[in-house]
Amino acid sequence: MMSHLSLLVVLSFFVSQCHGGCSEVDSMTEAVAGEGFLLGCISCKRREEVSARATVDWHFKPPGEEEFRHIFHYDHPSADILHEDFSNRLEWHGTQDSDIQTGAIYIHNVTFNDTGTYLCEIHRTILLSQYDEHVTVEKEVELSVVAVATREMTAVVAEIMMYVLIVVLQLWLIVTLVYCYKKISEEHEAREARKALKAQAELLESKDNCDGVQIE
Secondary structure, eight states, rough: HHHHHHHHHHHHHHHHHHHHOOOOOOOOOEEEETOOEOOOOBBOOSSSOEEEEEEEEEEEEEEOOOOOOEEEEETTTTTOOOOOOGTTTTTEOOOOSOOOOBBEEEEOOOGGGGGGEEEEEEEEEEOOOSOOEEEEEEEEEEEEEEESOOHHHHHHHHHHHHHHHHHHHHHHHHHHHHHHHHHHHHHHHHHHHHHHHHHHHHHHHHHHHHHHHHHO
């Protein structure tokens, strides 16, 4: 789990540069039976400054079936569980206002029957000055339920990226400290050299004055 969180943090750092704080990160796809699981669904607006409102629908299709079942609907602030198989097990974990960009839901007490395809639909109305634009975004999540958590390739990559990032940051810090120390040392040496030259010049000037008095 920590590896997945590390991956999300790293990806968010880069992607947020393009989306002004909203990062479209794919949902995890492996749940453990008996535990909870977050089904991710993120759809960023193209322009953050434009107001919008949205509703979210989740559908579920078990393996071997052709049709999706409508299991959840969210229209702020109302959340409705629509299928008995998920009764009292779904909880809204998305955006807490009507301008929804994150449509995530949390499944409590995951069972092996929760394995299958989940479809997230975000129905967004963009409130423009002249007219309203309606957009529907769909995202699918293929969820597998296992008895014991396994290390996925994404987890391994995330862990590697985390350690690489730590090493890079440490090297950057060391280089910065060395550079600062060297610069301060050079400035100190230059300041001492200027003081020495000034003292030498004053000494020579004092000596010249003394020689002048002796001559007179």
